[in-house]
Amino acid sequence: MSVPFIDLKRFEDGFLDAWIAKVTELSRETRFIGGDEVNQFEQNLAQDTGCRFALGCANGTDALQLALRGAGVGPGDVVLLPDFTFWATFEAIVNVGAQPVTVDISTTDLQMDFHLFQQAAEKHRPKAAMLVHLYGWGSADLRRMRTYCRENSILLIEDGAQAYGVTLDGVSIYKDADISTISFYPAKVFGAAGDAGAVVTSSEEYNRRIRSLLNHGRSDHYSYEHVGWNSRLDSLQAAYMNLVRPHIEKRLESRRTIARAYQNDFAGLESVRCVAPPEGYLENGYLNVILLESGEARGALQESLKAKGIGAGIVYPEPISIQQGAQSYIKDSIGGSVALDVGRRVLSLPLYAYMTLEEQQTVMQAVREVCR
């Protein structure tokens, strides 16, 4: 039995019919920009994240740039970020004219290392820091980071692109952040039918500025208080996500069950570490994350899975700081080589909503054939 790395086609009964009916309705009425679907989506998102404001935008990368600019980060400002993240986190900092400083990650939760983060903050006195909630959970030191940033006047922007549905001690990971971003890229746990993103915050000031920036810096239809750009959330994307929302808890539960089953099943293996979220977190099951003993061991497992028709992915193969495109922008890189080492050994096994038990057992057995 072959098992794909990801399968987005497992829609709930009736879902596609509802979507086609919705596309027909919106098309007949040419309701393509803004309107009820976007308003409804934003209201629901604010409620679900526990934030006062949710601002839909074009994608998760724009959301990062909107958050940075909305918080007042601009040319010449120093911004810290983890060395292990999707490239968009770095890009956003560079695109607003700021200077990125990468910080190595912790071996335990694979998120930005708090002690190195403090060292970096003391050395560079940054205007802001970008914390990334990677893999479907967050840092064990999230609260300490938030407190440290508040006490040291560092703007903390949380890249929660991968974190929809994650809770810490029962509370949405977005709720107590000053400002966070979300991606609704189709492969995320809450995916749109194309590109979409959002910024969530409880700050009235950030909300006002970002609302304007994402719509050409408008203060009125032909009056402009900022130079922004067009990053409006597409109405069709909002409509699609409004149809997904009633199913989202079921999708999350399915993913979480699979994520936990991998963690339990691999707990007895010596040559595989299946990374679990730190205490207090309820993960969203975005990704399974295993660490092999070496790059060679990962290569052998990949080969064996491929031969059996089982998908696997590497998220991410290399740190940000060694990318060619980073070299002319990076101001400094703090820490050792944890990100480099993890990039060589990390692997993700198939995990998606409504993956069957049989599919999961096929994957587990295939791993056990190679790893002890």
Ligand SMILES: Cc1ncc(COP(=O)(O)O)c(C=O)c1O
């Ligand atoms: C950590 C992180 N930041 C930012 C993004 C960018 O989101 P988008 O693809 O919606 O632009 C992603 C999406 O892949 C991501 O995983």
